[in-house]
Amino acid sequence: MNVSAKTEDFAPKATAAIPDGVYAETVLSVEHYTDRLFRFRMTRPAGYRFRSGEFAMIGLMVGEKPIYRAYSIASPSWDEELEFFSIKVPDGPLTSHLQKIKPGDTVLMRKKPTGTLVLDALTPGKRLYMFSTGTGIAPFASLIRDPETYEKFEEVILTHTCREVAELKYGFDLMEEIRNHEFLAEIVGDKLKHYPTVTREDYPFQGRITDLMESGKLYTDLGVPPLDPAIDRGMICGSSAMLKDTKELLEKAGLTEGANNKPAEFVIERAFVG
Numbered sequence: 001m002n003v004s005a006k007t008e009d010f011a012p013k014a015t016a017a018i019p020d021g022v023y024a025e026t027v028l029s030v031e032h033y034t035d036r037l038f039r040f041r042m043t044r045p046a047g048y049r050f051r052s053g054e055f056a057m058i059g060l061m062v063g064e065k066p067i068y069r070a071y072s073i074a075s076p077s078w079d080e081e082l083e084f085f086s087i088k089v090p091d092g093p094l095t096s097h098l099q100k101i102k103p104g105d106t107v108l109m110r111k112k113p114t115g116t117l118v119l120d121a122l123t124p125g126k127r128l129y130m131f132s133t134g135t136g137i138a139p140f141a142s143l144i145r146d147p148e149t150y151e152k153f154e155e156v157i158l159t160h161t162c163r164e165v166a167e168l169k170y171g172f173d174l175m176e177e178i179r180n181h182e183f184l185a186e187i188v189g190d191k192l193k194h195y196p197t198v199t200r201e202d203y204p205f206q207g208r209i210t211d212l213m214e215s216g217k218l219y220t221d222l223g224v225p226p227l228d229p230a231i232d233r234g235m236i237c238g239s240s241a242m243l244k245d246t247k248e249l250l251e252k253a254g255l256t257e258g259a260n261n262k263p264a265e266f267v268i269e270r271a272f273v274g
């Protein structure tokens with residue numbers, strides 16, 4: 001054993017100070033779905049307000065420094081806890097550490113939530129499509145558990161496309177939770193339709209959502225007419241390529257993109273990884 005190693009062995013462990021102006025919250029539960037996906041729930045700071053569908057900057061102290069990434073808040077605005085659905089990137093600056101969190105650990109959160117996937121950014125309509133791939137389902141996990149979504153829309157269609165069947169589990173768990181929930185079950189009723197598809201394994205519903213829209217199979221499967229800007233509204237969350245391609249199809253159908261200060265027929269948000 002050399003001298004420097006010995007010195008390190010006996011040195012007291014440095015505990016880095018939590019930065020000012022951020023919340024330091026406690027992890028309550030962690031669920032791993034696959035080697036690429038996990039979900040965690042943590043305490044919600046007193047007085048922390050957000051609109052369902054918004055995202056927050058979530059971080060960890062890595063050594064002496066905090067590292068943050070944008071994460072859609074997956075829990076609805078009325079929930080007492082905060083939920084997040086995350087990818088695990090093996091060398092990701094944040095997720096390589098975040099995937100190891102356990103109940104009782106501290107997670108940092110910047111104070112201000114933001115985002116465009118909110119009901120306020122859409123003009124009134126009858127049917128709301130939520131198009132998601134991978135962890136892009138997270139903001140919709142929030143919105144499908146918010147009663148306001150069902151006050152504003154008669155029908156809500158959540159599409160979730162993943163590479164593999166195992167990656168769909170979070171979505172199925174959400175549907176199950178809603179069906180068994182003491183007050184959501186009645187509010188949601190049969191208004192919510194879940195349309196899961198897979199692209200790299202055999203599954204009854206197969207293919208990219210963009211291909212299913214173009215072929216019309218999505219609408220036939222759901223028993224609804226093709227997109228109509230007079231009644232249909234859309235929200236999109238996924239990879240940059242998926243956002244671009246889905247946006248093009250919505251625009252081709254005559255829907256225009258909206259924003260918080262200019263509501264219109266559809267809105268988009270990146271799926272955040274890191």
Ligand code: A2P
Nearest residue numbers: 133134161162163199208209210239241242245
């Ligand atoms: P595919 O397997 O054909 O690439 P990722 O993990 O790469 O973000 O992909 C998640 C899902 O999104 C996959 O099923 C993938 O299909 C699909 N996908 C990737 N790019 C697009 C795109 N441009 N349009 C629609 N779906 C996409």
